[in-house]
Amino acid sequence: MLEVHDLAVNYRNTWAISGVSFSIQPGQLTVLLGPNGAGKSTIIKAILGLIPLTRGEATFHDKPLKSQRKRVAYVPQRTQIDWNYPVTVWNVVMMGRTIHTGWFKHPSRQSQEIVQDALERVGLFEYRHRQIGELSGGQQQRVFLARALAQQAELFFFDEPFAGIDQKTEEIIFEIFQDLKFKNKMVLVISHDLGETLEQYDQVLLLNKELIAVGSKSEVLTTENLKKAYGKLMSLVVV
Numbered sequence: 001m002l003e004v005h006d007l008a009v010n011y012r013n014t015w016a017i018s019g020v021s022f023s024i025q026p027g028q029l030t031v032l033l034g035p036n037g038a039g040k041s042t043i044i045k046a047i048l049g050l051i052p053l054t055r056g057e058a059t060f061h062d063k064p065l066k067s068q069r070k071r072v073a074y075v076p077q078r079t080q081i082d083w084n085y086p087v088t089v090w091n092v093v094m095m096g097r098t099i100h101t102g103w104f105k106h107p108s109r110q111s112q113e114i115v116q117d118a119l120e121r122v123g124l125f126e127y128r129h130r131q132i133g134e135l136s137g138g139q140q141q142r143v144f145l146a147r148a149l150a151q152q153a154e155l156f157f158f159d160e161p162f163a164g165i166d167q168k169t170e171e172i173i174f175e176i177f178q179d180l181k182f183k184n185k186m187v188l189v190i191s192h193d194l195g196e197t198l199e200q201y202d203q204v205l206l207l208n209k210e211l212i213a214v215g216s217k218s219e220v221l222t223t224e225n226l227k228k229a230y231g232k233l234m235s236l237v238v239v
């Protein structure tokens with residue numbers, strides 16, 4: 001289980017997040033919602049140890065998560081990736097294996113099969129020789145999804161996987177989330193979608209620098225909570 005306790009991050013004397021505590025159980029799909037600048041990406045980066053924590057801790061199976069990074073797959077926001085970097089689809093997905101085997105070993109037959117499976121799963125095997133910059137936004141998102149699958153992690157973080165993608169990619173992503181749930185994996189997804197897709201998740205976290213609410217969709221998306229997170233206007237639109 002992932003346990004996050006009293007997480008706080010301060011960037012240049014400003015609190016980006018503070019007092020954030022929650023847990024994710026095996027087989028639980030969790031969505032993290034909140035307005036722009038609420039600190040959603042900061043939470044994931046802080047949990048992974050990519051930025052320094054001012055306070056708090058994140059443990060995975062009762063040990064610091066930072067020391068268990070191989071068990072955690074992270075798909076960053078598409079805007080954070082350099083799509084001009086000259087690398088093929090196959091090699092990006094193979095990175096999910098090199099996290100285990102190291103860079104300088106020739107990939108084993110097993111790793112090659114795992115990469116092929118992951119690419120087939122997201123419908124991109126025939127694109128394996130393409131440069132990543134030559135793909136559509138949805139296809140690019142699927143490449144990074146395949147990389148996460150190839151890593152065979154236990155905990156998955158997705159930062160806005162639905163931004164700028166097509167319907168087909170959205171369906172594939174949700175199918176894969178359900179499959180990960182079935183396999184007892186833990187999944188945390190950052191999303192801006194307050195609509196129907198929220199039905200897909202077991203747990204909703206609502207953030208605006210502090211966690212405003214944690215629970216089921218109906219427990220969390222109350223008028224009062226939405227007002228605290230997004231201001232009055234948004235609560236009128238959504239509820």
Ligand SMILES: Nc1ncnc2c1ncn2[C@@H]1O[C@H](COP(=O)(O)OP(=O)(O)OP(=O)(O)O)[C@@H](O)[C@H]1O
Nearest residue numbers: 011012015016034035036037038039040041042043
């Ligand atoms: N490296 C950094 N240095 C200083 N401030 C930062 C840094 N990264 C983020 N921030 C600030 O921290 C706050 C939270 O940013 P964060 O990216 O975590 O929000 P978010 O909820 O993911 O937003 P969005 O939905 O727009 O992606 C913002 O005010 C942002 O400007």
